[in-house]
Amino acid sequence: MMNGHDRRTPAACPRPVARTTPYTPARVVELDLDAPEQLCAPGGLGPVDPDGRVLALVRLHGHPLGLVSATGTAGDPATLRRALVAAAHRELRVPAPSTAAPGPLPGRAGSARVPADGPTATIIVCTRDRGPMLRECLDSVLGTAYPHTEVIVVDNAPSDDVTRELVRTCYADRVRYVHEPVAGLARARNTGLAAARGEICAFTDDDALVDPGWVTAMVAAFASDDRIGCVTGLVLPAELDTPAQEAFESYGGYAKGFAPHDWTWHDGDGADDPLLPFAVGRFGTGANMALRTEVIRGLGGFDEATGAGTPTRGGEDLLAFFRVMEAGYTVAYRPDAVAWHRHRRTDADLRNQIYGFGVGFGAYLTAAVVHRPRLIVPLARRVPRGLHQWHSARRTRSGTAGRAGEGLHLGRKEFQGLLYGPISYLVSVRRRHTHRVEGMA
The missing domain is CATH 3.90.550.10 (Spore Coat Polysaccharide Biosynthesis Protein SpsA; Chain A)
Known part of the structure; x- marks a missing residue:
C-alpha cells in the first residue's frame, strides 16, 4: 500500500516543448547519491559523461526516488553532477548526505531478503x-x-x-x-x-x-x-x-x-x-x-x-x-x-501506439466479461462514470503539455481505439477459432 510516511514527490519527465521550438534531446542517466561522482547509462551499461539536457533517475541506497533534470556543458561533467545532486535534494526532499542513514528507506516495501537458495x-x-x-x-x-x-x-x-x-x-x-x-x-x-x-x-x-x-x-x-x-x-x-x-x-x-x-x-x-x-x-x-x-x-x-x-x-x-x-x-x-x-x-x-492502447484496453474489458460473464453487471454500472473520468483526465494531462494540440489528438486516438476494442476481441476470437478448425482439417 502507499505509505503515508513516504513523502517524496515523484518528479515527472520534463514537458515537451512546442512545435515551433527546436526540440532538444535529453540524455537519460542514473545518479546514485551513494556514489555521486559519476553518472551511469540505463540498464547497467556503465559510466557516462553527458552534456546538454539530462534527465536523471536519482537513487539512494539503491532505491529509485524520482527524476530530476539539468543542463550540462561539454567538458564540465562535475558541474552537471553537482546540479543534479542539488536538484535531488531540492525537488525530491532527499536528506543531506550526513543524515542519510544506510539501509531501507521509510515506507519502502519489498525489503525482504532473498535467501541464498532462492527460487529460480x-x-x-x-x-x-x-x-x-x-x-x-x-x-x-x-x-x-x-x-x-x-x-x-x-x-x-x-x-x-x-x-x-x-x-x-x-x-x-x-x-x-x-x-x-x-x-x-x-x-x-x-x-x-x-x-x-x-x-x-x-x-x-x-x-x-x-x-x-x-x-x-x-x-x-x-x-x-x-x-x-x-x-x-x-x-x-x-x-x-x-x-x-x-x-x-x-x-x-x-x-x-x-x-x-x-x-x-x-x-x-x-x-x-x-x-x-x-x-x-x-x-x-x-x-x-x-x-x-x-x-x-x-x-x-x-x-x-x-x-x-x-x-x-x-x-x-x-x-x-x-x-x-x-x-x-x-x-x-x-x-x-x-x-x-x-x-x-x-x-x-x-x-498508432496510443490508438493500440485504447483498442487493447477495450479488448481487455471485453475479455474479462467473456471469462467471467457475471462481471458484466458491475462493469456496466461503472463504465459511464469511469469513461467520463478517464477521458477528462486525458484532456487535462494533454492540455498541460507544450504540444497541447498533439496531446489532445492522442487522447482522441486512444478513445477511438477504446470504442473499437470490443469488436477487435470478438474478431480475434473468431479468427483463432477458424485457424484451429483449419488446422484440424
Missing part, C-alpha cells in the same frame, strides 16, 4: 524481427545480479533467421531459443511459459533494458508474501531523443510512481476511480512484470485472442493482472524493479 526465475523475452534491440536487451538481462535465473527468447513468427543466429552465435550457453510460428504476443508468452523451469516467470520486451537488481527486487517481493501472485515494476524511458518520445512521457508513459503499492480484489470502493477493480492499467505493464508460474499456468496462461500481433493490439498483460487478482491473489507494484523502455521515435508510430 525464468526471464522470458518475446521478440519479432528486432535483432539490434534484442542484443542490447539480452546484454542487460544477462547482467542481472540474481544468481538463480534462466533466460528464454521466444522468436515470434520471424521473417528471417537473424534472432536464431544471434542467440546461437552470441548467447548459446546462456539463452534458450524457442521458435513460435504463430504471430501474437500472448501466444509467444504462453510458449515461453510452457518452456519455463522457474518458479517465477519474469517478462520484459525486446525494446527494453533491465536494471541489474531487477530480478532480485521481483523475487524479494514474492518472498515477502505468499499471497502475491504478480509483481510489476517501474518503467522509465531509456532515451528521449525525439519529440514523439517525450510526448509519450508527457501523455502518461509507463511509469507508475516511486512508491510501492499492493492491490487485492476487495481494495477500495472505486471512489477515486469508478472503474475499479477493472482499472488494472494502474498496476503496471507487460514490459516489466513477473508472475508465479503455478498461478498463471493455473489460470490457463495468457488469452491468445489478446496481445500485439492480433486484432486487439494489446491487453494480454491487463487481463493477466485482472485474472490474478480476481483469483484471490495480490498484485504488487515495486519501483525497485526498474526497466527502461525505448519509446516509439516518430509521431506516426506514437499515434
Whole structure:
C-alpha cells in the first residue's frame, strides 16, 4: 500500500516543448547519491559523461526516488553532477548526505531478503524481427545480479533467421531459443511459459533494458508474501531523443510512481476511480512484470485472442493482472524493479501506439466479461462514470503539455481505439477459432 510516511514527490519527465521550438534531446542517466561522482547509462551499461539536457533517475541506497533534470556543458561533467545532486535534494526532499542513514528507506516495501537458495526465475523475452534491440536487451538481462535465473527468447513468427543466429552465435550457453510460428504476443508468452523451469516467470520486451537488481527486487517481493501472485515494476524511458518520445512521457508513459503499492480484489470502493477493480492499467505493464508460474499456468496462461500481433493490439498483460487478482491473489507494484523502455521515435508510430492502447484496453474489458460473464453487471454500472473520468483526465494531462494540440489528438486516438476494442476481441476470437478448425482439417 502507499505509505503515508513516504513523502517524496515523484518528479515527472520534463514537458515537451512546442512545435515551433527546436526540440532538444535529453540524455537519460542514473545518479546514485551513494556514489555521486559519476553518472551511469540505463540498464547497467556503465559510466557516462553527458552534456546538454539530462534527465536523471536519482537513487539512494539503491532505491529509485524520482527524476530530476539539468543542463550540462561539454567538458564540465562535475558541474552537471553537482546540479543534479542539488536538484535531488531540492525537488525530491532527499536528506543531506550526513543524515542519510544506510539501509531501507521509510515506507519502502519489498525489503525482504532473498535467501541464498532462492527460487529460480525464468526471464522470458518475446521478440519479432528486432535483432539490434534484442542484443542490447539480452546484454542487460544477462547482467542481472540474481544468481538463480534462466533466460528464454521466444522468436515470434520471424521473417528471417537473424534472432536464431544471434542467440546461437552470441548467447548459446546462456539463452534458450524457442521458435513460435504463430504471430501474437500472448501466444509467444504462453510458449515461453510452457518452456519455463522457474518458479517465477519474469517478462520484459525486446525494446527494453533491465536494471541489474531487477530480478532480485521481483523475487524479494514474492518472498515477502505468499499471497502475491504478480509483481510489476517501474518503467522509465531509456532515451528521449525525439519529440514523439517525450510526448509519450508527457501523455502518461509507463511509469507508475516511486512508491510501492499492493492491490487485492476487495481494495477500495472505486471512489477515486469508478472503474475499479477493472482499472488494472494502474498496476503496471507487460514490459516489466513477473508472475508465479503455478498461478498463471493455473489460470490457463495468457488469452491468445489478446496481445500485439492480433486484432486487439494489446491487453494480454491487463487481463493477466485482472485474472490474478480476481483469483484471490495480490498484485504488487515495486519501483525497485526498474526497466527502461525505448519509446516509439516518430509521431506516426506514437499515434498508432496510443490508438493500440485504447483498442487493447477495450479488448481487455471485453475479455474479462467473456471469462467471467457475471462481471458484466458491475462493469456496466461503472463504465459511464469511469469513461467520463478517464477521458477528462486525458484532456487535462494533454492540455498541460507544450504540444497541447498533439496531446489532445492522442487522447482522441486512444478513445477511438477504446470504442473499437470490443469488436477487435470478438474478431480475434473468431479468427483463432477458424485457424484451429483449419488446422484440424
